[in-house]
Ligand SMILES: [Ca+2]
């Protein structure tokens with residue numbers, strides 16, 4: 001089917017409206033009544049309601065809403081789709097939500113839906129949420145007066161985080177140029193991939209995905225008629241495309257400030273129109289034959305009768321996140337360091353304020369490899385490492401390229417039971433109160449088991465004594 005870019009948004013809206021969603025427990029909610037949205041398309045000028053959610057003890061998942069609104073001031077031309085709210089989380093993240101996918105209606109309109117915002121957050125959320133209500137088109141016959149009043153609207157915070165599908169993990173995609181992958185699909189099959197991007201597609205950075213090169217995906221229907229859709233790690237459908245590529249092939253393009261790149265054949269130009277991708281988020285891409293249906297919650301299905309190989313291409317100028325690696329010796333540890341956690345900080349040379357922090361698990365031989373989750377500006381940095389009861393070590397003035405630095409090795413002094421980065425009386429107290437206890441005993445404290453032999457005894461005391469009075473690096 002041929003639906004080029006302009007139809008894409010309408011298709012997305014229609015499919016999302018068909019979503020059938022299962023919700024987990026409602027953990028908190030708020031109801032607003034008698035809200036008259038401002039006649040504007042500018043959320044900043046919207047009608048504001050504030051609310052602080054107070055329930056705790058859960059992880060924020062899907063947010064559902066429902067209510068009804070009513071035409072006022074003699075309006076008989078309002079569209080449900082005019083009614084929107086910008087919901088802003090206390091840290092500034094926001095989501096623009098259309099209350100209804102219904103077009104024209106008369107009188108009262110019931111609406112409901114769901115979205116994700118700041119999913120994965122754990123309350124308290126740190127302040128007010130802001131709800132900015134607008135009606136984006138001022139309908140006749142009463143232009144200049146509000147078209148509608150929201151009689152009531154309730155937002156429910158649920159703990160529903162959908163389970164990601166099993167998928168081929170492409171890792172962090174960040175090599176300049178084009179990376180191809182192929183998958184063989186049978187009729188009606190959907191193929192899932194997961195990936196991260198090395199950098200956000202802001203500024204000059206772009207990230208394009210397409211199915212160009214697919215030639216043998218055939219059967220009943222238009223040959224090579226692929227559909228692709230992209231979800232974020234919270235199961236939110238963020239983009240989909242059917243035919244923006246050449247012929248019936250598909251194309252998604254991210255990075256709206258990066259200019260444009262030529263399309264293939266009669267496919268659209270790549271211009272970033274699908275939005276912005278973020279670093280540090282796992283994305284899930286699904287590919288299938290036309291027609292595909294996709295809804296929030298990682299739901300994807302295809303009724304296609306096409307089968308064969310589908311090519312997926314990732315074309316980007318983002319680069320991978322900066323990595324730092326090396327070896328950490330945990331002094332006086334009597335066992336292998338496998339899985340021991342070490343906090344790595346990267347700081348501008350001479351500073352104690354990290355620009356990036358990573359917690360890494362050591363390998364059996366004490367090696368670590370930390371992704372900084374961002375692309376660091378090349379230069380000279382101090383790198384520090386701190387283990388649970390080991391003092392912080394520092395390697396000063398490490399030369400970083402944007403790819404990172406290797407061979408950044410540490411040997412960390414043992415004895416800091418209380419983690420305050422010095423071996424002192426507080427550590428002695430902890431060790432004393434656990435003395436004689438072994439793993440499984442109520443009094444056993446792993447932070448006092450300095451040599452890791454599962455008992456707190458004279459061996460640990462000897463380590464503490466030998467290092468007593470020492471300080472870690474700032
Ligand atoms: Ca209106």
Ligand SMILES: [Ca+2]
Nearest residue numbers: 225226242248
């Ligand atoms: Ca297609």
Ligand SMILES: [Ca+2]
Nearest residue numbers: 416418420422
């Ligand atoms: Ca200490």
Ligand SMILES: [Ca+2]
Nearest residue numbers: 449451453455
């Ligand atoms: Ca011990």
